[in-house]
Amino acid sequence: MEYSQVQVPKYDCLLFDLDDTLYPLSTGLATSVLKNIQAYMDEKLGIDESKIPDLCNLLYKNYGTTMAGLRAIGYDFDYDEYHSFVHGRLPYENLKPDPVLKSLLSSLPIRKVIFTNADKVHAIKALNRLGLEDCFEGIICFETLNPTHKSTASDDEDDTEFIGSTQSSTAVNGTSGVFDIIGYFSQPDAQPSGLPKTPIVCKPSESAIEKAIKIANIDPHRTLFFEDSVRNIQSGKCVGLDTVLVGKSQRVKGADYALESIHNLREAIPELWEADKIGNVSYTGSGVVAVETSVTA
Template identity: 45%
Template sequence: MQAIGYDVDADDYHSYVHGRLPYDLIKPDPQLRSILRSINQRKIIFTNSDRIHAMKALDRLGITDCFEQIICFETMNFNLSKATRPEEIPVILKPSMEAMNIAIEAAQVDPYRTLFLDDNVKNIAAGKAVGLQTVLVSYYLVGRSTKTKEADYALEIVTDLVQVVPAIWFKEEEKDQKVTRTRSEMDFLATTAVGA
């Protein structure tokens, strides 16, 4: 909103928008927790939301401790709160290339060995453009997963990850033991997962 001339404080905006959300409708998801805990690689949340909203949602789902790091609005816009004239500083969000690069740097990951899950086609395209392996989660299109040219994989729900990208469950030492894997499968063995 600042970009189009409104004098809006980011914290006030997030508080207003997220403060009205019915967090009590978010229930713990033991299946998702089990899947996340079974992935030995680093798992990082990458969201346009503020940290408070991300933490509330993760807490309600019961998966906060499954993630090593949260890359959020504050991470991408660290200078905004310190600015004397915040309207002169552009707000950085996915799907901008700047946001993607900030996330890669903050997470200290190799994008070519990182699996990026998101539910937005534009974010998936941006992730692909910076070299990430991409998974489009299209839960809002019930009954069909949507594969795009930018999405290496498509899921209807996150818990389908086990069937769609099973290679992320292989241990590092298993790389040399199975010679029938494709190059693409090998790339996923030491993948770092970054989520939406």
């Protein structure tokens, strides 16, 4: 008899962003999302059309999403209505089934979870259009991170399901007491730390990523995080995740890997498949363990 070491895979979960990560930016959905957000700000919130582009840029830069920023500076609106307006008229026909990616994902013997700032309806629709709906065990989305759609800043909701609740915000449109973020940053000594907080939990907030980790019950040190956003990658790195920047061929600070396309997955990170090649392996416990194997003379 002899003893051999069982090799335990480095990762036991893959956490995937959805938009512009599992499909390319060239589909045009991101452009349409921005156009629809700006139309919502004009038509539904009554924001001066000439201020919208600058406002969008500042809110996205400082809050992660324009929606989170709008709520922070004082606009009240129904979250489901917002998502319906912004995602309801996207060119989903540009998303085609991707059998190559489906085959890649299906061949990976590792947990796979979606982590998106988008709402549940959009996430499910996009995955269905791509033919990837069966490749993931769960979706962490807007409703998951914001299950009760609270109108006050809070990050202490527990026991959240993957898909989250279907409750709607009861807030109505309103513009009283709106914080002038454009005016604020026109001041020479303006700092982001002086901005009002948002009640919305979303990437790239480290607390949002930590919440997703808790909800999915994953070990951040054994999880690989796929994202097209550099700042989301960097936040993920700060909470202990290994990271893959998708859509770029060069690594940036905070990225452990860079993939020009998600289709390059096997070539760039072949070790993800090595678990299938290891003989006499039993993945129980953690670390390297001794397992007795028989030897024929």
